[in-house]
Amino acid sequence: MTPQRVTLITLGVADLADAKAFYGRLGWQEHGAQAGVAFYQMHGQVLALFGRADLAADQGRTGASLGTGAVTLAQNFTTEAEVDAAFAAALAAGGTALKTPEKVFWGGYSGYWADPDGHVWEVAMNPFWPLNPDGSLTLPETGA
Protein backbone atom coordinates (compact mmCIF):
# COMPACT_ATOMS: atom_id res chain seq x y z
CA MET A 1 0.00 0.00 0.00
CA THR A 2 1.50 3.29 -1.05
CA PRO A 3 -0.05 6.76 -0.95
CA GLN A 4 -1.38 8.23 -4.18
CA ARG A 5 1.17 10.98 -4.44
CA VAL A 6 4.15 12.15 -6.46
CA THR A 7 6.31 14.49 -4.40
CA LEU A 8 9.02 15.14 -6.91
CA ILE A 9 9.22 14.79 -10.69
CA THR A 10 12.83 14.57 -11.84
CA LEU A 11 13.72 15.09 -15.49
CA GLY A 12 17.03 13.57 -16.52
CA VAL A 13 18.81 16.05 -18.77
CA ALA A 14 21.88 15.97 -20.99
CA ASP A 15 23.27 19.29 -19.75
CA LEU A 16 21.96 20.90 -16.60
CA ALA A 17 22.95 24.47 -17.54
CA ASP A 18 21.24 24.15 -20.90
CA ALA A 19 18.13 22.65 -19.32
CA LYS A 20 17.95 25.39 -16.68
CA ALA A 21 18.29 28.01 -19.40
CA PHE A 22 15.41 26.47 -21.33
CA TYR A 23 13.03 26.37 -18.35
CA GLY A 24 14.19 29.86 -17.43
CA ARG A 25 13.10 31.05 -20.88
CA LEU A 26 9.69 29.55 -20.11
CA GLY A 27 9.55 31.81 -17.09
CA TRP A 28 10.15 29.15 -14.45
CA GLN A 29 11.86 30.40 -11.30
CA GLU A 30 14.44 28.12 -9.72
CA HIS A 31 14.10 27.64 -5.96
CA GLY A 32 17.38 28.86 -4.54
CA ALA A 33 20.54 27.67 -6.21
CA GLN A 34 22.28 24.38 -5.67
CA ALA A 35 25.13 22.66 -7.43
CA GLY A 36 24.25 19.77 -9.71
CA VAL A 37 20.48 19.95 -9.53
CA ALA A 38 17.70 22.51 -10.00
CA PHE A 39 14.39 22.54 -8.11
CA TYR A 40 11.15 24.30 -9.06
CA GLN A 41 8.26 24.67 -6.59
CA MET A 42 4.88 23.63 -7.96
CA HIS A 43 1.54 23.08 -6.15
CA GLY A 44 2.65 21.05 -3.16
CA GLN A 45 5.08 19.34 -5.48
CA VAL A 46 8.52 19.87 -6.96
CA LEU A 47 10.01 19.49 -10.42
CA ALA A 48 13.75 18.76 -10.57
CA LEU A 49 16.28 18.87 -13.37
CA PHE A 50 19.20 16.52 -12.87
CA GLY A 51 21.99 15.33 -15.14
CA ARG A 52 21.14 12.05 -16.86
CA ALA A 53 24.34 10.31 -15.77
CA ASP A 54 23.88 11.54 -12.21
CA LEU A 55 20.28 10.32 -12.29
CA ALA A 56 21.33 6.87 -13.50
CA ALA A 57 23.94 6.65 -10.75
CA ASP A 58 21.45 7.85 -8.14
CA GLN A 59 19.05 5.13 -9.26
CA GLY A 60 21.71 2.51 -8.66
CA ARG A 61 22.38 1.79 -12.33
CA THR A 62 25.52 3.74 -13.14
CA GLY A 63 26.22 3.86 -16.84
CA ALA A 64 22.69 3.03 -17.86
CA SER A 65 21.57 4.80 -20.99
CA LEU A 66 18.36 6.49 -19.93
CA GLY A 67 15.69 7.13 -22.52
CA THR A 68 12.80 9.53 -22.65
CA GLY A 69 9.38 9.79 -24.10
CA ALA A 70 6.91 7.40 -22.49
CA VAL A 71 6.05 9.86 -19.76
CA THR A 72 3.96 12.93 -20.49
CA LEU A 73 3.74 15.95 -18.22
CA ALA A 74 0.60 17.98 -18.81
CA GLN A 75 -0.27 21.57 -18.11
CA ASN A 76 -3.99 22.25 -18.23
CA PHE A 77 -5.52 25.66 -18.84
CA THR A 78 -9.01 27.06 -18.82
CA THR A 79 -9.14 28.42 -22.39
CA GLU A 80 -7.90 27.45 -25.84
CA ALA A 81 -6.14 30.80 -26.10
CA GLU A 82 -4.10 29.99 -23.00
CA VAL A 83 -3.16 26.64 -24.53
CA ASP A 84 -2.05 28.33 -27.75
CA ALA A 85 -0.03 30.88 -25.79
CA ALA A 86 1.71 28.20 -23.74
CA PHE A 87 2.50 26.20 -26.88
CA ALA A 88 3.92 29.28 -28.58
CA ALA A 89 5.96 30.13 -25.50
CA ALA A 90 7.44 26.63 -25.48
CA LEU A 91 8.49 26.85 -29.12
CA ALA A 92 9.87 30.36 -28.60
CA ALA A 93 11.97 29.02 -25.74
CA GLY A 94 13.46 26.34 -27.98
CA GLY A 95 11.01 23.50 -27.55
CA THR A 96 10.08 21.22 -30.44
CA ALA A 97 6.51 21.03 -31.70
CA LEU A 98 5.07 17.52 -31.72
CA LYS A 99 1.41 18.38 -32.30
CA THR A 100 0.02 21.87 -32.76
CA PRO A 101 -2.92 22.36 -30.38
CA GLU A 102 -6.21 21.31 -31.96
CA LYS A 103 -9.69 20.26 -30.98
CA VAL A 104 -9.55 16.61 -30.04
CA PHE A 105 -12.04 13.77 -30.11
CA TRP A 106 -12.70 13.78 -26.35
CA GLY A 107 -14.07 17.31 -26.48
CA GLY A 108 -11.05 19.30 -25.43
CA TYR A 109 -8.15 21.11 -27.04
CA SER A 110 -4.64 19.72 -26.86
CA GLY A 111 -1.13 20.02 -28.22
CA TYR A 112 2.25 18.49 -27.43
CA TRP A 113 5.80 19.79 -27.41
CA ALA A 114 9.16 18.34 -26.34
CA ASP A 115 11.89 20.04 -24.38
CA PRO A 116 15.52 19.91 -25.62
CA ASP A 117 16.03 16.59 -23.79
CA GLY A 118 12.97 15.00 -25.37
CA HIS A 119 10.68 15.26 -22.35
CA VAL A 120 7.13 15.50 -23.62
CA TRP A 121 4.71 18.11 -22.30
CA GLU A 122 1.04 18.34 -23.18
CA VAL A 123 -0.80 21.66 -23.09
CA ALA A 124 -4.54 21.19 -22.86
CA MET A 125 -7.96 22.62 -22.12
CA ASN A 126 -10.40 20.02 -20.85
CA PRO A 127 -13.94 21.38 -20.40
CA PHE A 128 -14.79 18.36 -18.25
CA TRP A 129 -11.91 19.01 -15.85
CA PRO A 130 -12.30 22.51 -14.41
CA LEU A 131 -9.18 23.64 -12.58
CA ASN A 132 -9.18 24.75 -8.97
CA PRO A 133 -8.51 28.47 -8.40
CA ASP A 134 -4.83 27.70 -7.72
CA GLY A 135 -4.49 25.85 -11.02
CA SER A 136 -4.51 22.43 -9.43
CA LEU A 137 -6.91 19.69 -10.50
CA THR A 138 -9.40 17.64 -8.54
CA LEU A 139 -11.14 15.07 -10.69
CA PRO A 140 -14.90 15.59 -10.84
CA GLU A 141 -17.17 12.98 -9.30
CA THR A 142 -18.16 10.14 -11.58
CA GLY A 143 -21.07 7.76 -11.48
CA ALA A 144 -18.72 4.82 -11.31
Next chain:
Amino acid sequence: MTPQRVTLITLGVADLADAKAFYGRLGWQEHGAQAGVAFYQMHGQVLALFGRADLAADQGRTGASLGTGAVTLAQNFTTEAEVDAAFAAALAAGGTALKTPEKVFWGGYSGYWADPDGHVWEVAMNPFWPLNPDGSLTLPETGA
Protein backbone atom coordinates in the same frame (compact mmCIF):
# COMPACT_ATOMS: atom_id res chain seq x y z
CA MET B 1 5.73 32.14 -19.79
CA THR B 2 4.07 29.03 -18.47
CA PRO B 3 2.83 28.30 -14.96
CA GLN B 4 4.93 26.08 -12.72
CA ARG B 5 2.50 23.21 -12.63
CA VAL B 6 2.00 19.65 -13.78
CA THR B 7 -1.69 18.80 -13.90
CA LEU B 8 -1.43 15.26 -15.18
CA ILE B 9 1.36 12.71 -15.25
CA THR B 10 0.74 10.07 -17.89
CA LEU B 11 2.67 6.81 -17.88
CA GLY B 12 2.77 5.03 -21.22
CA VAL B 13 2.24 1.32 -20.58
CA ALA B 14 2.54 -1.84 -22.64
CA ASP B 15 -0.76 -3.33 -21.46
CA LEU B 16 -3.32 -1.20 -19.66
CA ALA B 17 -5.00 -4.08 -17.81
CA ASP B 18 -1.67 -5.34 -16.54
CA ALA B 19 -0.62 -1.84 -15.46
CA LYS B 20 -3.92 -1.22 -13.67
CA ALA B 21 -3.53 -4.54 -11.88
CA PHE B 22 -0.05 -3.58 -10.72
CA TYR B 23 -1.09 -0.19 -9.32
CA GLY B 24 -4.13 -1.82 -7.80
CA ARG B 25 -1.81 -4.19 -5.92
CA LEU B 26 -0.06 -1.10 -4.59
CA GLY B 27 -3.39 -0.01 -3.16
CA TRP B 28 -4.12 2.75 -5.66
CA GLN B 29 -7.80 3.42 -6.29
CA GLU B 30 -8.84 4.20 -9.84
CA HIS B 31 -11.11 7.22 -10.23
CA GLY B 32 -14.26 5.83 -11.86
CA ALA B 33 -13.78 3.54 -14.81
CA GLN B 34 -13.17 4.55 -18.38
CA ALA B 35 -12.22 2.61 -21.47
CA GLY B 36 -8.64 2.86 -22.66
CA VAL B 37 -7.23 4.96 -19.84
CA ALA B 38 -7.03 4.91 -16.04
CA PHE B 39 -6.94 8.00 -13.80
CA TYR B 40 -5.77 8.25 -10.18
CA GLN B 41 -6.48 11.34 -8.05
CA MET B 42 -3.46 12.73 -6.24
CA HIS B 43 -2.99 16.05 -4.39
CA GLY B 44 -4.52 18.49 -6.83
CA GLN B 45 -3.00 16.38 -9.57
CA VAL B 46 -3.74 13.25 -11.54
CA LEU B 47 -1.71 10.22 -12.59
CA ALA B 48 -2.86 8.45 -15.75
CA LEU B 49 -2.03 5.08 -17.26
CA PHE B 50 -2.41 4.98 -21.02
CA GLY B 51 -1.37 2.46 -23.66
CA ARG B 52 2.01 3.29 -25.18
CA ALA B 53 0.76 3.15 -28.77
CA ASP B 54 -2.25 5.29 -27.88
CA LEU B 55 0.04 7.77 -26.15
CA ALA B 56 2.32 8.00 -29.19
CA ALA B 57 -0.68 8.61 -31.44
CA ASP B 58 -2.10 11.19 -29.05
CA GLN B 59 1.23 13.00 -29.12
CA GLY B 60 1.06 13.24 -32.90
CA ARG B 61 3.78 10.66 -33.53
CA THR B 62 1.92 7.49 -34.40
CA GLY B 63 4.19 4.48 -34.52
CA ALA B 64 6.92 6.09 -32.46
CA SER B 65 8.70 3.67 -30.17
CA LEU B 66 8.44 5.35 -26.79
CA GLY B 67 11.15 4.71 -24.23
CA THR B 68 11.23 5.03 -20.48
CA GLY B 69 13.65 5.74 -17.74
CA ALA B 70 14.88 9.33 -17.73
CA VAL B 71 11.95 10.49 -15.64
CA THR B 72 11.73 9.64 -11.98
CA LEU B 73 8.57 9.89 -9.90
CA ALA B 74 9.28 10.22 -6.20
CA GLN B 75 7.22 9.47 -3.13
CA ASN B 76 8.57 11.07 0.00
CA PHE B 77 7.85 9.85 3.51
CA THR B 78 8.62 11.07 6.99
CA THR B 79 10.49 8.04 8.31
CA GLU B 80 12.96 5.44 7.05
CA ALA B 81 10.56 2.71 8.12
CA GLU B 82 7.87 4.13 5.84
CA VAL B 83 10.36 4.17 2.97
CA ASP B 84 11.27 0.54 3.61
CA ALA B 85 7.60 -0.42 3.77
CA ALA B 86 6.80 1.34 0.50
CA PHE B 87 9.80 -0.31 -1.20
CA ALA B 88 8.72 -3.74 0.07
CA ALA B 89 5.15 -3.10 -1.07
CA ALA B 90 6.38 -2.22 -4.55
CA LEU B 91 8.41 -5.42 -4.84
CA ALA B 92 5.54 -7.48 -3.45
CA ALA B 93 3.28 -5.99 -6.12
CA GLY B 94 5.66 -7.07 -8.87
CA GLY B 95 7.99 -4.08 -9.11
CA THR B 96 11.70 -4.50 -9.78
CA ALA B 97 14.29 -3.36 -7.25
CA LEU B 98 16.82 -0.89 -8.64
CA LYS B 99 18.38 0.28 -5.39
CA THR B 100 17.45 -0.96 -1.92
CA PRO B 101 16.78 2.04 0.33
CA GLU B 102 19.91 3.22 2.08
CA LYS B 103 21.33 6.30 3.78
CA VAL B 104 22.56 8.62 1.06
CA PHE B 105 25.24 11.29 0.87
CA TRP B 106 22.81 14.24 1.03
CA GLY B 107 21.62 13.19 4.47
CA GLY B 108 18.45 11.33 3.61
CA TYR B 109 17.35 7.77 2.92
CA SER B 110 16.41 6.67 -0.56
CA GLY B 111 15.68 3.70 -2.78
CA TYR B 112 14.45 3.13 -6.31
CA TRP B 113 12.17 0.61 -7.94
CA ALA B 114 10.71 0.22 -11.44
CA ASP B 115 7.18 -0.72 -12.39
CA PRO B 116 6.55 -3.47 -14.98
CA ASP B 117 6.80 -0.91 -17.79
CA GLY B 118 10.14 0.41 -16.57
CA HIS B 119 8.84 3.63 -15.00
CA VAL B 120 11.18 4.55 -12.19
CA TRP B 121 9.91 5.52 -8.75
CA GLU B 122 12.02 6.80 -5.90
CA VAL B 123 10.98 6.27 -2.28
CA ALA B 124 12.72 8.68 0.05
CA MET B 125 12.92 10.36 3.42
CA ASN B 126 14.49 13.80 3.28
CA PRO B 127 14.99 15.38 6.72
CA PHE B 128 15.44 18.78 5.06
CA TRP B 129 12.10 18.58 3.24
CA PRO B 130 9.35 18.09 5.83
CA LEU B 131 6.06 17.12 4.21
CA ASN B 132 2.86 19.09 4.68
CA PRO B 133 0.14 17.36 6.73
CA ASP B 134 -1.54 16.21 3.50
CA GLY B 135 1.69 14.62 2.26
CA SER B 136 2.41 17.36 -0.24
CA LEU B 137 5.70 19.22 -0.31
CA THR B 138 6.50 22.91 -0.10
CA LEU B 139 10.19 23.60 -0.45
CA PRO B 140 11.65 25.28 2.62
CA GLU B 141 12.94 28.82 2.30
CA THR B 142 16.56 29.13 1.26
CA GLY B 143 19.05 31.90 1.67
CA ALA B 144 19.46 32.18 -2.07
